[in-house]
Amino acid sequence: MEQVYRYIEEHKDMYVSWLQELCRIPxxxxxxxxxxxxxxMVEALVRQIGGSAESIPTSGHPVVYGEFFSxxxxxISFYNHYDVQPEDPIEQWECDPFTAEIKDDKLIVRGxxxxxxALMARLCAVHAYLQVYGQLPVNLKFIVEGExxxxxxxxxxxxxxxxxxxxxxxxxWENGIVNDDGSFELKLGTKGILYVELIARxxxxxxxxxxxxxxxxxxxxxxWALSTLKNxxxxxxxxxxxxxxxxxxxGERRLLEKQVYPEKETLSRYGLDQFLLGLSGMPLKxxxxxxxxxxxxxxxxxxxxxxxxxxxxxxxxxxxxxxLVPDQDPEEIVQLLRAHLDLHGFxxxxxxxxxxxxxxxxxxxxxxxxxxxxxxxxxSGKAPQIVLMNPGSGPMYQLCQQxxxxxxxxxxxxxxxxxxxxNENIFIRDYVTGIKMAAAVIHExx
Numbered sequence: 178m179e180q181v182y183r184y185i186e187e188h189k190d191m192y193v194s195w196l197q198e199l200c201r202i203p204x205x206x207x208x209x210x211x212x213x214x215x216x217x218m219v220e221a222l223v224r225q226i227g228g229s230a231e232s233i234p235t236s237g238h239p240v241v242y243g244e245f246f247s248x249x250x251x252x253i254s255f256y257n258h259y260d261v262q263p264e265d266p267i268e269q270w271e272c273d274p275f276t277a278e279i280k281d282d283k284l285i286v287r288g289x290x291x292x293x294x295a296l297m298a299r300l301c302a303v304h305a306y307l308q309v310y311g312q313l314p315v316n317l318k319f320i321v322e323g324e325x326x327x328x329x330x331x332x333x334x335x336x337x338x339x340x341x342x343x344x345x346x347x348x349x350w351e352n353g354i355v356n357d358d359g360s361f362e363l364k365l366g367t368k369g370i371l372y373v374e375l376i377a378r379x380x381x382x383x384x385x386x387x388x389x390x391x392x393x394x395x396x397x398x399x400x401w402a403l404s405t406l407k408n409x410x411x412x413x414x415x416x417x418x419x420x421x422x423x424x425x426x427x428g429e430r431r432l433l434e435k436q437v438y439p440e441k442e443t444l445s446r447y448g449l450d451q452f453l454l455g456l457s458g459m460p461l462k463x464x465x466x467x468x469x470x471x472x473x474x475x476x477x478x479x480x481x482x483x484x485x486x487x488x489x490x491x492x493x494x495x496x497x498x499x500x501l502v503p504d505q506d507p508e509e510i511v512q513l514l515r516a517h518l519d520l521h522g523f524x525x526x527x528x529x530x531x532x533x534x535x536x537x538x539x540x541x542x543x544x545x546x547x548x549x550x551x552x553x554x555x556x557s558g559k560a561p562q563i564v565l566m567n568p569g570s571g572p573m574y575q576l577c578q579q580x581x582x583x584x585x586x587x588x589x590x591x592x593x594x595x596x597x598x599x600n601e602n603i604f605i606r607d608y609v610t611g612i613k614m615a616a617a618v619i620h621e622x623x
Contacts, residue, residue, distance in 0.1 A: 298614075
């Protein structure tokens with residue numbers, strides 16, 4: 178592998194420029210911007226490197242499918258996405274969010290960490306390996322979707338219509354970070370998610386607030402409904418919500434004890450004095466990784482502009498997400514939520530639910546997972562940090578676990594990559610290390 182690592186170092190400027198070119202495309206899926214340009218570039222790059230590629234249509238944005246067939250027995254799939262979050266609020270960026278500027282070894286651009294950096298690192302690793310050895314020791318598949326940032330709404334089209342393209346011995350998931358000490362973070366799972374909007378309606382038009390004495394206010398009604406969902410001890414009060422929550426095994430608890438969570442750094446970064454409920458240590462990690470949540474993501478009703486407007490709103494809306502853990506079913510949670518609201522007298526509040534995803538996790542003792550751990554230690558010189566489940570969510574169960582495919586995630590981000598926020602960034606050194614890591618995994622799994 179030293180020859181491959183040397184080639185990567187010698188050509189790192191080229192690999193950085195490839196990443197910059199992709200990041201300059203504002204492929205914001207929620208706004209349908211830059212999708213065709215980004216998907217076309219990924220497709221063209223796979224072909225340029227030596228693979229076959231096609232853009233597979235879905236009911237939404239296309240999935241770019243790439244394949245490098247070596248005729249070997251093992252197959253690795255790489256799951257990534259070419260879409261990014263909106264750049265708002267633009268005024269908080271240090272530089273233009275899509276010029277891909279490099280400052281002090283740091284690439285600052287929307288999509289650098291989530292997820293174009295990891296995608297390009299893997300493609301560059303394939304390029305370097307082929308340039309040195311001429312052939313790959315395993316078969317590779319690239320599944321690159323364009324709707325991850327809006328919930329992978331149509332990835333199921335690809336999965337259902339092309340089950341052969343999904344099959345693999347191991348899937349390398351989209352994201353992860355290089356820790357401050359240089360070790361890799363390896364993610365073996367992800368929480369599930371259910372995203373809903375609650376809508377309360379009143380009169381058929383906004384009214385003068387003087388009518389608040391005699392006309393029901395949907396904003397108040399929605400607030401009262403929301404207050405029944407959770408208590409101040411952060412317990413979700415929906416009957417049956419916790420019934421399917423899987424018990425943590427002794428092995429998982431031992432791994433969780435080894436996981437390092439940077440409490441002081443995290444609190445300092447966000448200007449906080451303490452975590453929720455004053456948690457620390459194992460209780461904090463257990464809640465973050467293994468407990469489900471109910472979060473109000475946004476609320477809107479009436480007049481929220483500058484100055485005052487005395488208005489009785491005709492409608493109120495709240496958006497919530499539920500982060501789910503094994504073995505919770507998002508469809509069942511919707512039913513439980515409906516029953517809960519009805520029980521508390523809120524039959525009139527409408528629930529608009531997006532298709533959710535189940536939580537997923539992989540056994541850390543799986544032989545192929547062990548080989549990825551070995552590769553991570555060989556590249557960084559340090560034992561990797563194991564995250565049993567990413568507190569965030571993605572279509573991992575849909576794409577992998579339902580087919581029995583083990584999954585490991587690693588990436589090129591850092592502890593302050595600011596995903597989904599202004600000044601998203603990665604370190605160039607981490608990007609180069611990520612290329613080496615992907616190459617080492619390809620080599621190790623052979």
